Amino acid sequence: MATKNRAGASVPTEAVQVAELSDRRLSPLRVCIAIVVLLAVIAAGFLGARSWASTQADPTQAQPWFAGYVDVTATPTYEFETHGGTDTPDAVLSFIVSATTDACTPSWGTAYTMDQAGDTLDLDRRIARLQQGGGTIAVSFGGLLNDELAVNCTDEAKLEAAYASVLDRYKVGTIDLDLEGAGLTDSAAVDRRATAIAALQKQRRAAGDPIAVWLTLPVAPTGMTEDGTDAVSAMLDAGVDLAGVNAMTMDYGSSLTEGDSMAEASEKALTATQRQLGVLYSRADITLGTATLWAKVGATPMIGQNDVADEVFSLKDAKRLNAWAADKGLGRMSMWSANRDKTCGSNYTTTSIVSDACSGVDQGDTFFADVLATGFTGSLAAGENAAATTSEPTLAAEIADDPATSPYPIWSSDASYLKGTKVVWHRNVYTAKWWTKAEVPDNPVLNDWESPWQLVGPVLQGETPIPQATLPAGTFPEWTGAATYLKGDRILFEGVPYEAKWWTQADSPEASAADPDSSPWEPLTQADITAIVSGTPAG
Template sequence: MGKLRKNLLAWAGAGAAAACAVTMTAVPALSTPQPEAAGVVSASPYLYNGWGNPPAATDVMSATGVKNFTLAFILSDGGCNPAWDGTRPLDGPDKQTIDAVRGAGGDVIPSIGGYSGNKLGEACQDAQSLAGAYQKVIDAYGLKAIDVDIEASEFENEASQTRVLEALKIVKEANPGLRTVVTFPTLIAGPNDVGKRMIDKAAELGADVDVWTQMPFNFGGSDMAADTITSTEGLVAHLKSALGYDDATAYAHAGISSMNGKTDTGETVDQAAFQKMADYAKEKGLGRFTFWSVNRDRPCDGAPDACGGIDQQPWDFTKVVAGFQG
């Protein structure tokens, strides 16, 4: 989600013991389709358990009406094997959060990747083994959807970018009903050349990504609502060009992942700007509207892992996302 996370996960994988790479010759299909996946994709703000004082997901659910969360981040444990932040096992404390959210009537979509740390798309040497790593996460939680937050070298490198797309195609074909999200950085005008190449490659491969979600911040915006809309229109235009979508289909395959409050580069996304983005997302029928992060969606003394650095009430931004149904 940007430079704010450069140091959050820098340690991830550094102290982890190297693991054996996962090699799979086949990815087993789930026995039943995954129903009702659209909701967990469309309106699920990011929650990060790697910070010292994460809010209790069920408390946020009760206070806001939000049902779903995007849990960050799944990384490499040193090999082609998934772990939360590269260190916490899949059956550890993060599973407790998932169980609590589901017990309260909600669901989760894990975010694989992020800005920092060891990425599975780079640690795994081919698409089949990467798909095997994704499958481990899918099987661990019986998931309806996964989000690959592709940034930094995993995004910039053509080989790892292609590997991610190929792996997403494999797991989608192996898991009927699974929805796939790709989240990536952008410019005010829309996807940069690297982002356009990624969408073009997905079209060539037939990867069938359900929602392409841009992160419209840290790009020098001045009017964050207007600039986010401009950026999203640029994404929609490229989806139409690359994939042959009509307007409605392109908007349904596009998403916004903003950042509440102060961004890493000093932009400000206040409540009014965020509401304008949400109104636009509803009007156009976007497939996803979310933000980084619930941890920061509360008043505090300015610590970047505990608040957005603006005047607000608890969960102002989460309440907006709760009202978005896609």
């Protein structure tokens, strides 16, 4: 890309002087001096080239980066070219959408074509100024209010050309696809977009001008929606090499658990997103390690007052989320939006209503950008040169389970597990959410509710088996089909204790696993067994 540095310094004057010496008679001393100078120049050039190559060509050197979103068309105009008073040099400019007159013509928020933005907003010059100062921009396509290009631009060649025209004009190498509304739910648009982006990325990589592609998606504390995971799958199926998935950690609404802070809800959402991303890559026959998956996750909170009245992302939330994200190794941190990163003025009396120009919280002299950017010191541009995503080897020895060093029994496909039972599998501890048998704890399901197992965390160093409460044989009578059972009666069936929910005869407890609501039998929980063994009431 034109924004990237190139090795091409002017020839030092010492080298010119050496060339001129060849036309004159020189004393031996002057010849020696000339040779030394020439060797020094060559060495400096070689070392400089090596230094430049080591920092630019090695994709593993890319560090997590921060860039706030800038609403280009909002008023008052945000001066992203001067960083708005913060120390963060990069920005994500939003939103490119279809023009109202032609779906295949890019526009800024339907308000300006790119030419009009250049004239009215002086946008090209401001971008160039940021780039001259060492900053980098990404361009975000989509958003909530208007149509992302792929929604109504049905000609794939024109669609690809539309994306390319934006990148070429602003000399950028990162596409941010903010998919909301029809941009996310229209399956035909999802497929068109994936096809166009895949072709564009392949073409530019072949030309030595790679682009990074981020999907920005809505999330709940349980992770991406089904539409979101479908959008990721479509990209991977089309052959797009995703830089990552950027989770919009905001506006949770009814999915927000009572008592959770915005930071806590965001941590849950990001954890679930990272797990889902691993499943999606696995289904695409690409195995990625934990660290790589975290590096492919981004977070974008809405600073201050969110669109949901009761949700406020405070500076305290920002500090906590930043520390957590840095510890996990997230590849990206952003925020909506840089335009809003200041305290509202005294004339703005209703801070519970979202403003485009202020956060709605008292920030004092602190910027959300500076808090969220802490530790995210990489450049957005570095990610554009990242190596292609490929499968990473897994070492079986790293996930082998040893009963002697596991706090709970190793999961077995032959065993039945009651609600609340803890097991160890692949060096992680899981808890059964309901009665289960033969369902692998780390089965790669996209949604948490699809699995009977809840991940608790890793087995810790130095752990040993914790004694488990079990019921001695004969504690309850064995179930028989001929017997009549009343509500509250308890029996054993294949070693598992059950309690009758109502009068029953000839109804096998085995059916409770397939249809628990209709079955008259309910398996006891591990807590029930512990209480029975200890002689204390459960609960």
